[in-house]
Amino acid sequence: MQAETNRIALVAGASGMVGLALVRHLASRSDYARIIALSRRPLPIESPRLANRIIRFENMETELRGLSCDDAYCCLGTTLRAAGSQQAFRAVDHDLVVRFARLAQGAGAKALVAVSSAGAAPDARNFYLRVKGETESALEALRLRSLYLLQPGLLLGARAQWRPAEALGRVFMPLLNPLLLGRYECWRGVDVEIVAAAMRTAALSGRLGVHRYSGRALQALARSGKAPVRA
DSSP, X not given: OOOOTTOEEEEESTTSHHHHHHHHHHHTSSSOSEEEEEESSOOSOOOTTEEEEEOOGGGHHHHTTTOOOSEEEEOOOOOHHHHOSHHHHHIIIIIIHHHHHHHHHXXXXXXXXXXXXXXXXXXXXSHHHHHHHHHHHHHHHTOOSEEEXXXXXXXXXXXXXXXXXXXXXXXXXXXXXXXXXXXXXXGSOEEHHHHXXXXXXXXXXXXXXXXXXXXXXXXXXXXXXXXXXXO
């Protein structure tokens, strides 16, 4: 893939597991002249092309006024346990994500890549998946030039915060993955490095419209130099 050295990437949620993997991935390549990483705390990464902006996401429209970018990556998200309530969870995984998308659109982003979840659907019985689905619908309604929604199963990687359920998942998912077939295949565990690679490939693919990637399509996207047709 040919480098475009004038491009600017904007990454929200850069201190999380996926966000940190993505920033490292982008910083190790020459696709962007500048990578603006938004986080609540300093990142353990240094690069001459990396600008780590410590912000309060509640006030991001004010703190990021005048910002411009070519591609935006959204890695914002929390858990019900960390949020403390369904209302607080929705405030992050829906409201904050949509606000960032609007900000990126106003900043000139030609592409938005957002991490969602396998099984996301506005009519899902599960609250978590329902919010994820409603968020996807809200992002579609913005009519962005290019919108890429990545829907991984269980994310595998090292988190700053200890999550017992996910720790067990990282141990057992490699054993369970081969058993998840057919419609259950999308729930297979996927390493965050694969998700990060897929996000970059999606943004640089230039495909117009809305595209969703899960399961094998997400894996193929990470391996390829161009976005494949969804499986």
